[in-house]
Amino acid sequence: MMTDIFSSFDPYMFNSLFPTNSLFLMFNTMFILMIQSSFWLMNSRPVSLKSPIKTTMFTQLSRTTSSSLKGLSSYLSSIFILIIAVNLMGLIPYTFSTSSHLIFTLTLGLPIWLSLILSSFTHSPKKSIAHFLPDGAPDWLNPFLVLIETTSVLVRPLTLSFRLAANMSAGHIVLSLMGIYCASAWFTNINATIMLILTSLGYILFEVAICLIQAYIFCLLLSLYSDDHAH
Template structure:
């Protein structure tokens, strides 16, 4: 059976190049070694790559209330590094794209969102409930505003996870289409093949940028959700 453009999302399709389970285990071990290398490694190649990324996400976290929550900055910054690594691992040809699946993105977004809700509720239940009603709203509109605000808060982990999975899936599908056209045009005119190859290389570079941007947006929204924490 010939693979289609959605084959990269099938975990059982590309076991010939590298077993998916082994690749996932090695990837997780790499995350453990790279995320907090600054604790025992100084001036290494890994820290040269990790430190600028950490500085970028810490700058954003310092602007939100998550900076005042114990452990939130470490968790979100580690999630940022892990998402970048997972997105880049999905760029390897004939490998399983983990971040394109909702179960992976939901496993990251739902616990983080729920932890903010539980932390806020345990700190001050009254202030947490008070966030459901905007200030200065008319009395007759209050029941509808509470329902709308509650719905918007409940769907946050779904929209957060869907956004990452959908964007990464769309990017990989377009990359597969461009690669298919390049393979089919390999034996055609030299000029057309050269243009397709240059287009493919340009889109691959664009994909690397997408991997970084989507990881940043995911953690940016998580940090913004912490602003609703009772304080």
């Protein structure tokens, strides 16, 4: 039973129905097994469904410096598919929305951001430090520009993680509100109920698009962060 609109973001609310979030783990395990490559000559349907998504992300990554960093393109493409799957599974009723929590988004964004920083400083410390100071700036403004650029680089994983979690949380809250109002109007006004149901269906389609777009933006920003890597 949902006590309020924020109950869907509490993992302990689902223990009575699905102990230890077994439903989410089951769907996640089944999805991972389904998208694995087949031993047959022809690709299976899940693999054929995954190929256009993977190609889209690889095309975007080829426009950035991440294409020259070994393994990063494959890693970001895998994260892209994972976030899409997790976001869509969060739309299932009575399912724990993992992508709405910072513990999930930070786990994905923070290690990649930190690995890019460490890799850049390991490869060329001088060029990495030079990124913190724009060219052509006056000498008296250099300390402030370095401070501002350093702050902007340090807050990147937080803004990246907050963006995904906030957008997913807002969508689930709106769907919860529509469901509450629709259930309340069921016994009072049938016309309002029909309008709310149609509005909810339209918003669900909009939320599916948001799930895809937010996954793309998350991986796109990570790929753009690789442009600051020392060449």
